[in-house]
Amino acid sequence: MPQIPAAPTETIIEAQNLSKLFGDFAATDHVNFTVKRGEIFGLLGPNGAGKSTTFKMMCGLMVPSAGRGLVLGMYLKISSNKARQHLGYMAQKFSLYGNLTVAQNLKFSLVLWP
Numbered sequence: 001m002p003q004i005p006a007a008p009t010e011t012i013i014e015a016q017n018l019s020k021l022f023g024d025f026a027a028t029d030h031v032n033f034t035v036k037r038g039e040i041f042g043l044l045g046p047n048g049a050g051k052s053t054t055f056k057m058m059c060g061l062m063v064p065s066a067g068r069g070l071v072l073g074m075y076l077k078i079s080s081n082k083a084r085q086h087l088g089y090m091a092q093k094f095s096l097y098g099n100l101t102v103a104q105n106l107k108f109s110l111v112l113w114p
Contacts, residue, residue, distance in 0.1 A: 012037050013058065013087075017067035020053050027053040030067065059087055 013035035020027045028050035035041040043051040056062035058069045060076045060083060069076040071083035096105045 010037050011035070012072055013041070014070045015054065015058060015067070016070070018054060018057055018064050018069060019066040020050070020057060020062065021065040028057070028064075 011034045015031050015033050018031040019029050031050070031054050033041070043049075043054060045051055053062065057064045058071075058076070060069075060081070063077065071087060074083040076083050096102070097108070100108065
């Protein structure tokens with residue numbers, strides 16, 4: 001797959017006021033962030049804080065109740081399949097391979113998610 005050229009300061013992933021409601025419960029509430037080319041981004045927080053829900057929305061696996069996610073300027077609600085081709089995601093439940101270094105584990109994951 002061809003690489004899309006980008007300036008090092010270009011925003012490649014963006015969450016704009018992402019919210020997800022399950023009935024009256026707000027799993028996420030107006031989440032905003034940007035990721036620039038070359039950055040590694042992670043969400044930290046206690047169980048139930050909405051980390052997995054946020055990533056599911058940003059990967060196009062869950063539709064937000066409000067707000068929007070963009071990958072390389074593509075609106076995930078409209079172009080989720082195309083946008084997903086440019087994302088790599090490592091879930092918190094993934095176990096690292098003990099015989100590999102952290103860097104090797106990351107490289108291995110990137111090969112699985114080109």
